[in-house]
Amino acid sequence: MTSTHAFWLAGRLATGEDSFDVHSPWDGRLVGTVSVPTDAQVEEAVAAAYAVTAEFSATPAHVRAAALDHVSKRLAERTEEIAQLISAENGKPIKWARGEVGRAVSVFRFAAEEARRFNGGEAQRLDTDAGGVGRLALTRRFVKGPVLGIAPFNFPLNLCAHKVAPAIAVGAPIILKPAPATPLSGLILGELLAETDLPAGSWSVLPVANEKMPALVKDERLPVISFTGSDTVGYAIQQSVPHKHCTLELGGNAAAVVLADWSSEADLEWAATRIATFSNYQAGQSCISVQRVIADASVYDRLVEKVVAKVQAQVTGDPSDSATDVGPLVSEDAAKRVETWVDEAVSAGAKLLTGGKREGASYEPTVLAEVPAGVKLATEEVFGPVLTLTRVENTDEAFAAVNDSKFGLQTGVFTRDIQVAFRAHRELEVGGVVVGDAPSYRADQMPYGGVKQSGVGREGVRYAMDDYTYERVLVLTGLDI
Incomplete structure (x- = not known):
């Protein structure tokens, strides 16, 4: 029998009156039972975060850095245990789950390093005009207040880390709300934070029910919201609190562009390998998984043959098996949605080159060509192991096809x-351009985020720290400088 997992309220373990079960999307087995905070307990956490803001923001940098270093070290020590938990609750193949833990280790390490460097200030002499003689401006950053971090299911540890680590680095209290499908990984972070000397109230991990979130989003004591998830939910949050600072990391239908000069056998092998891998890793449940392949006509046929073969070679099945490349989606409903979208495209005239079958929550790695404009696969984020192929005549057409999207991640x-x-860096309407590789590359210390309907603001430790803080200028007068 599985015991009920408590949540973390203002730094201490607590349980509520209700609970919910977490099941594996692979085989339906019970992974854990999680206690749900009551409205009164949520209020207690918010009040504690608000009350501790001044104390926490004044905490010496070495204290915050030491806490972050501790979490990084403990994640590394518990890698296999945590990877198995991620795989169980999310359905992610164990090899990708291990990689996710490794990335979270780095996120907390980067945050510790940034905490030590943060807020030294920038001095600016103001005597460039006569009215500024004898004046010096010192600009430093200060926290906006407590952060509400809302994390998704697809990277249940690392995307929680991207909310929590920058907040601790700047001294901003944070309330973390993990995804209801995958709360256990976020609760693990609570275990590790509880081993540190951070002040009580500076962090909470609350598996609040989605239907309870509007009140929390609108709470004036939480002036910063960092959300990762769908564009529909993200923009609904932003529209409900237009006066708050919202960082929204939303969807995408990322393109891989293969141009005419990328034409040797070795080049096409590399491109096909990366495309096949990163259209299917996490079962396609990544905002930057390859959904669209746009290839120059001079290499298209050779590339298609290689991509289809490599997609067919992806090992699907039990996510606990180290040989598995592609596991299930997060739920059977998610797989059914993907199935519906593919069927719609095929009915409208798309050519199915491989895949196209569903079994429970699993969907076969799928490749389509000649997808008509207007179907969902051509315009929306599929968030599943599906890619489409498009032939273009030149670079102009390729870049126009990339930009012909409401997303831009x-x-x-x-x-x-x-x-x-x-030219790609200059013309493509996206938050990041990766040359010589798939769009799915992300280093956790670099700025990450999109344009258009892919969101606003940036993640990446230092960039999130900027989002959680604001500049305040101190002007000193009567100085001989």
């Missing part, structure tokens, strides 16, 4: 032409 451009690389 990241794009991969396979080219060796440095001028084309800079």
